[in-house]
Amino acid sequence: MPQHRFISCPNPRTFWWLALAVLPALAQAQTPAQVGSWSSLMTWPISATHTSLLPDGKVMFIGEYEQGALPPRRWDPSTGALTTFPYVGYNIFCSGHSFLSNGKLFYSGGHIAVDVGRTNTSSFDFNTSSWTQGPTMNAGRWYPSNTTLNNGDVVIVSGEMNGPGDINLIPQRYIAATNTLRTLTSASMNVPFYPKNFLAPNGKVFYAGSLRRSMWLDPTGNGAWSNGPNSNYGTRSYGPAVYIDGKVYLIGGSQPPTETVEVLDLNAATPTWQYVAPMSIRRRQHNAVLLPDATIAVFGGSSGSGFNDSNFPVNYVEVYNPATNSWTSMASAATYRGYHSTAVLLPDGRVLSAGGYMDTTAQVFSPPYLFKGARPTIASAPTTSLPGAQFTITTPDAANISRVSLIALNSTTHTFDMNQRFLTLAFTRGAGSLNVTAPPNRNVAPPGYYQLFIVNNAGVPSVGKRLRIPPP
Ligand SMILES: [Cu+2]
Numbered sequence: 001m002p003q004h005r006f007i008s009c010p011n012p013r014t015f016w017w018l019a020l021a022v023l024p025a026l027a028q029a030q031t032p033a034q035v036g037s038w039s040s041l042m043t044w045p046i047s048a049t050h051t052s053l054l055p056d057g058k059v060m061f062i063g064e065y066e067q068g069a070l071p072p073r074r075w076d077p078s079t080g081a082l083t084t085f086p087y088v089g090y091n092i093f094c095s096g097h098s099f100l101s102n103g104k105l106f107y108s109g110g111h112i113a114v115d116v117g118r119t120n121t122s123s124f125d126f127n128t129s130s131w132t133q134g135p136t137m138n139a140g141r142w143y144p145s146n147t148t149l150n151n152g153d154v155v156i157v158s159g160e161m162n163g164p165g166d167i168n169l170i171p172q173r174y175i176a177a178t179n180t181l182r183t184l185t186s187a188s189m190n191v192p193f194y195p196k197n198f199l200a201p202n203g204k205v206f207y208a209g210s211l212r213r214s215m216w217l218d219p220t221g222n223g224a225w226s227n228g229p230n231s232n233y234g235t236r237s238y239g240p241a242v243y244i245d246g247k248v249y250l251i252g253g254s255q256p257p258t259e260t261v262e263v264l265d266l267n268a269a270t271p272t273w274q275y276v277a278p279m280s281i282r283r284r285q286h287n288a289v290l291l292p293d294a295t296i297a298v299f300g301g302s303s304g305s306g307f308n309d310s311n312f313p314v315n316y317v318e319v320y321n322p323a324t325n326s327w328t329s330m331a332s333a334a335t336y337r338g339y340h341s342t343a344v345l346l347p348d349g350r351v352l353s354a355g356g357y358m359d360t361t362a363q364v365f366s367p368p369y370l371f372k373g374a375r376p377t378i379a380s381a382p383t384t385s386l387p388g389a390q391f392t393i394t395t396p397d398a399a400n401i402s403r404v405s406l407i408a409l410n411s412t413t414h415t416f417d418m419n420q421r422f423l424t425l426a427f428t429r430g431a432g433s434l435n436v437t438a439p440p441n442r443n444v445a446p447p448g449y450y451q452l453f454i455v456n457n458a459g460v461p462s463v464g465k466r467l468r469i470p471p472p
Contacts, residue, residue, distance in 0.1 A: 033371040035330040036317065039364040044082065046070060048355035048362060050095065051342035052411040052419070054126040055103040055449040055466060059352060060085060063360075064340045068093025068111050072124075077346045077364075088122050088131045096144040096159070096194075097411050098419045100176050101152035101447035101471040103127070105411065106134070108156045108174075109141030115164045117142030121156075121174065121181075135181045139168050143193030146418050147205050150442040152176045152471040155184075155205055155219045158191040167191065173219055176471075184223025189215070194414050196241035198248055198421075200266045203443045208241045208248050208264070214273075231273040233260050238339070240288035240415045242296055244322060244422040246444070249276075249288075251298060251320075253415070256305035257284035261320070277325045283314050287343035287415060289351050290422040292405045292453035292461035293369055296320040299353045300337025308339035308357055317365060333363055344410035344417075347451060347464040349375075369460050376401060376456045377463075384468045385438040387445060393427075393434040395454060395462075401429065403455035404436050406445065406467065421445070439469070447471040 046063030054060055059075040062068055069091040071084040093111040095118075100106050104125050110118035118141070121134030141159025148154050154174040161168050169191075171184040192210060197217070200206040205217040206228065212235055214228035231250060239253015246267045252258055259278040264271050279298065285308055286301025297319045304312030313336035318329045333353060337343075341356040349370060354362030376397035385391045395401065404425040411419035423445055427436040434454065439445035451464030 031371070032366065033368050036365055036367045037371075038331055038333055039366075041334045042362045044073065044354070044360045044362055046073060047340055047358070047360050048342050049093065049340040050097060050413040051344050051352070051354065052097065052105055053344050053346065053409045054105070055409065056126050057347045058126070059344060059346070060105070060124070061342070061354070062092055064093055064357070065111070066091070077348065077350070077352065085124070085129055086131060088124075090118060090120050092122070094142045096141070096146040096156060096418060097413070098146035098148045098154055099409055099411060099448045100148070100154070103449050106146060106154050106174060108137065108146055109144045109159050111142060112140065115142055115160045115166070116140065116162055117144070117159050117168070134174065134179055137172055137181060138170055138183050141168050143414065144168070145195045145197050145416070147197045147199055148419065148446045148448060149199060149219055150203055150446055152447045155197075155217065157197055157205070157217065158193050158195050160193055167193065171217060171219070171223055173223075184219065187217060187223030187225055189225050194416055196416055197418070198243050199443060199446050201246055201443050206248065206266060209250055210235055210237045210239070210253065214264070229264070229272050231262055232275055233258055233262060238285050238415050239283070240286065240417070242288050242290055242417070242420060242422075244290060244294065244296070245424050247322070249296065251288050251296070252279055252283040252286060252301065255284060255307065257282040257301070257303060259283065277320070277327060279327055280318055280329055281314055285338040285341070285415060286314070287337070287341060287353070287412065289343045289345050289410070290407055290420060291319070291345065291367060292349060292407065292464070293455050293459045294322065294403065294405065294422065294424060296322070297351060297367065299343045299351070299365070300333065300341055302336070302338050310336050310338060313338070319367070330368070331365070333365070335359070335361060335363070340414070342412045344412060345407060345451070349453075349461045349463065372458045372460050375460050375462055376454050378452070378454060378465050381452060381465050381467065383466060384470055387439055387441045387469060389438045391436050391438060393436055393454060394432060395434060396432060397454070397456060398429050398432050398434055400456045401434060401454050402457050404434060405453045405455060405461070406439065407451045407453065407464070409449055409451065442469065442472065445469050
């Protein structure tokens with residue numbers, strides 16, 4: 001009977017409608033213009049566990065554990081060439097690092113054993129590929145954070161001395177001009193390792209986690225801490241924090257992990273943490289990278305409950321747009337990126353995602369904006385600008401430019417980029433040029449090297465151009 005056949009078999013008309021509705025959507029969602037695309041997987045000699053974009057556009061990375069006592073590697077994103085830098089002379093794994101105003105990369109601490117830190121400091125000069133030993137710290141630091149201040153000095157906070165939980169309580173300020181340290185003797189505080197610290201618009205250092213409580217460190221004189229607001233979720237171990245235009249975002253982390261995201265506006269009269277749209281999935285041990293179009297791209301991590309739970313890898317990228325408070329899921333990486341993985345923005349707008357525990361591979365993500373038509377070009381731009389100054393970018397694409405972005409050079413490890421900063425620059429359009437206003441002061445833009453991007457109406461960025469904010 002025809003009716004009986006109709007019930008026992010799929011209705012061909014329904015099936016056809018489903019196919020019409022679903023298949024084109026699926027096919028569309030797979031295009032690089034929607035989800036980006038990944039390069040093939042590269043295998044490197046060491047894990048990219050401490051990874052920095054140098055002012056010359058090359059990537060410097062240092063490996064985990066005993067690899068920290070091997071020469072750092074240099075990767076050229078434009079040619080793929082892999083070479084070695086000189087060895088600093090001690091195991092620099094588990095150090096903190098941020099850039100000085102002259103482009104040297106300042107490292108604090110290092111690895112004697114797990115939870116046992118070194119007292120060394122060093123600076124790496126990308127111009128000469130050479131190291132300079134810095135002053136010896138008050139005690140060892142394993143997992144300290146460096147934060148570059150408004151005059152180009154660096155404040156060093158936390159790190160373990162001689163065992164688990166044995167925190168170096170006293171922050172120290174590296175005085176760049178004299179290559180010496182000042183110990184902030186009145187700022188003793190038990191701050192868990194690799195604190196998520198940011199130079200705030202008021203010139204103080206804002207501690208955003210991983211503890212629930214946030215705090216302020218005044219790095220002048222002998223130093224002083226004051227209380228900030230509690231976050232909503234609570235402790236967020238091994239989750240990134242990022243800085244966009246004076247707003248700090250906390251993204252996932254904790255154990256078991258959370259998908260929640262919070263934001264705090266450092267410019268508010270009374271800053272408080274507010275939930276924003278959560279990620280599509282819980283993540284811990286992931287990385288977050290600020291893209292030229294003012295979005296936040298999240299890479300890797302685990303949704304499982306273990307410390308570095310590779311049984312529950314989250315390999316797809318997802319991107320947060322603060323303007324729309326929404327997340328978009330994108331293409332999946334070839335492999336798990338968890339504990340000891342890193343990610344950095346490259347000058348060409350791609351993102352290097354690399355390393356991990358016992359993982360020496362690397363892969364490069366091309367965001368969707370690289371598949372959305374011709375890129376705007378910067379014909380000329382200054383190489384330096386004082387804070388608050390006006391400068392001119394010449395570009396044949398001026399009429400279609402909707403954004404000018406200034407992004408600090410990434411220097412990242414253990415889910416936290418100590419040198420990251422995204423700044424939206426105000427501008428007006430001229431004929432074939434943009435008149436741009438530099439960041440107002442060095443609290444907003446600490447001195448050093450940045451990448452300058454212009455972005456068109458389709459969200460497509462130029463290639464980044466180096467711009468330096470000089471020290472006072
Ligand atoms: Cu580690």
